[in-house]
Amino acid sequence: MHSCRSSLYCILPPYMLRNIVENGSPEQRQQALRNLVSAEAVRVQREVAAKEGPAEGLLEAVGGLERIVYSAQNAGNLPGQQLRVEGGPATGDPAADEAYDGAGATYDLYKDIFNRNSIDDNGARLDSTVHYRVGYDNAFWNGQQMVYGDGDEDLPEADRLFNRFTIAIDVIGHELTHAVTQFTANLVYQGQPGALNESMSDVFGTLVKQRTLGHTAADADWIIGEGLFTSRVNGTGIRNMKQPGTAYNDPVLGKDPQPAHMRDYVQTQSDNGGVHINSGIPNRAFYVTAFNIGGFAWEKAGQIWYVTLKSKLSASADFATAAAKTYEAARDLYGQGSLEQQAVKAGWAEVGIDVEQATPPDNGTRPGCATTLLGVARSLFGPRR
Numbered sequence: 177m178h179s180c181r182s183s184l185y186c187i188l189p190p191y192m193l194r195n196i197v198e199n200g201s202p203e204q205r206q207q208a209l210r211n212l213v214s215a216e217a218v219r220v221q222r223e224v225a226a227k228e229g230p231a232e233g234l235l236e237a238v239g240g241l242e243r244i245v246y247s248a249q250n251a252g253n254l255p256g257q258q259l260r261v262e263g264g265p266a267t268g269d270p271a272a273d274e275a276y277d278g279a280g281a282t283y284d285l286y287k288d289i290f291n292r293n294s295i296d297d298n299g300a301r302l303d304s305t306v307h308y309r310v311g312y313d314n315a316f317w318n319g320q321q322m323v324y325g326d327g328d329e330d331l332p333e334a335d336r337l338f339n340r341f342t343i344a345i346d347v348i349g350h351e352l353t354h355a356v357t358q359f360t361a362n363l364v365y366q367g368q369p370g371a372l373n374e375s376m377s378d379v380f381g382t383l384v385k386q387r388t389l390g391h392t393a394a395d396a397d398w399i400i401g402e403g404l405f406t407s408r409v410n411g412t413g414i415r416n417m418k419q420p421g422t423a424y425n426d427p428v429l430g431k432d433p434q435p436a437h438m439r440d441y442v443q444t445q446s447d448n449g450g451v452h453i454n455s456g457i458p459n460r461a462f463y464v465t466a467f468n469i470g471g472f473a474w475e476k477a478g479q480i481w482y483v484t485l486k487s488k489l490s491a492s493a494d495f496a497t498a499a500a501k502t503y504e505a506a507r508d509l510y511g512q513g514s515l516e517q518q519a520v521k522a523g524w525a526e527v528g529i530d531v532e533q534a535t536p537p538d539n540g541t542r543p544g545c546a547t548t549l550l551g552v553a554r555s556l557f558g559p560r561r
Contacts, residue, residue, distance in 0.1 A: 185354040185365070185377070186316045187347050187401070188414065189452035193313070195430035196337070203335045204428065207311045207328065235300035235320065241287075243279050245272045246305045248323075255305050255321060271306040271342045275324060278348030279304055282384050285349070286356065289387075289474050290482045295355035302352070306342060315341035317351040319358065328406070336406045337428065343403045344413070349384030350377040350400065361489035368494035370451035375458040378417060379481055383474045393466040393473040399423065417463045420456025436460045438495070438528035457527045458495060465502075465523030469516055476516050480505045496533065499524040503531035 188211075196208035246256035247269075259272045266273045279302040286292040294300045303321035312325025327338035341347060354377050357363055363373040378400050386396045399413035400423075411424025411432075420434035434456030435441055441457065444450045466477035480502050488501040503524070506517035521531045 186314045188314045199428045237299045238301045239299040241283050242301045245276050248308045250310045271340050274342035275304040278345045282349045282352045296359045313338045317354040344401045346381040346385040350381030353377040353380040360486045362491045364491050367449035370448050371454040374451050374455035379462050417459040461523040461527045464526045465519045468519035499529045499531045
């Protein structure tokens with residue numbers, strides 16, 4: 177079995193799996209329970225491993241774009257059997273070819289737009305494994321490579337909720353951006369820093385999708401995970417950056433719980449202090465910023481967020497810090513009082529955060545912080561709501 181020294185980040189939030197356990201058919205419940213138990217074990221590993229810092233040196237530097245796609249052959253061993261190498265022909269296996277293409281599109285975004293040499297800025301090879309386990313409803317970055325499940329293809333047709341997890345290119349961009357964060361700000365996966373970590377992955381994941389489709393900020397749908405749900409699910413995707421809280425409302429999956437404003441910030445000990453829930457707040461701030469600037473979101477709004485992630489955030493940064501630093505980055509890039517800087521201010525104001533307000537010290541007392549020993553203990557072992 178594969179063991180990783182670094183953090184592991186899953187695209188599907190644990191509360192969605194819990195809702196399936198509560199509301200699904202016997203087959204759906206059994207599958208979700210298996211995946212939830214696996215995810216919970218991984219979450220404990222992630223809490224411990226995150227304290228070790230970035231996994232420098234774990235990735236093989238090759239200098240330029242190089243991808244290898246493997247198959248786990250529905251087992252749990254990583255990386256598995258090699259299916260496709262850089263420059264090799266398409267395999268005809270949709271999951272393998274989507275993983276290959278999505279990794280390439282993500283590499284190209286970072287290289288062409290942000291002048292970043294792969295996820296670690298040191299030319300790391302991009303390894304992906306598809307067909308992970310049976311009925312695995314998730315995708316994740318484990319500190320060294322990408323891993324994708326096949327969704328519910330093993331269940332009876334009437335019980336299928338999820339398609340294969342390579343089907344949405346923004347999911348691929350999202351997960352690979354966890355690696356970029358690992359090698360830049362290394363945002364702690366807890367509370368507000370963790371929600372920022374998730375939001376950064378949504379931001380650059382959606383930029384991969386928008387650039388691939390040629391969509392402007394105004395044209396884009398801002399849905400994360402479009403295509404992941406089967407037609408049986410009442411939803412468009414797992415998150416909506418434009419209107420957090422509206423991505424799905426389904427009898428089995430429940431209702432999208434994301435807030436779009438600080439007044440609705442969700443206080444919870446589960447999901448590492450709400451990292452997948454409260455990411456809706458900075459997600460909407462980015463959407464409003466990009467929409468107000470206009471044009472392609474990766475050209476200016478993306479530059480501001482990338483500079484902030486790369487060089488302005490500490491591992492414990494909260495929403496107020498991110499707001500202040502993106503405002504600062506906009507000034508550095510485009511000038512004091514520029515349209516771009518005013519768009520950043522308006523974006524954060526839309527979610528209830530003043531970019532010019534002084535940031536209070538990190539003392540574990542603000543929403544989502546778990547910097548005290550008691551806070552960390554509660555985050556790991558405390559009650560869930």
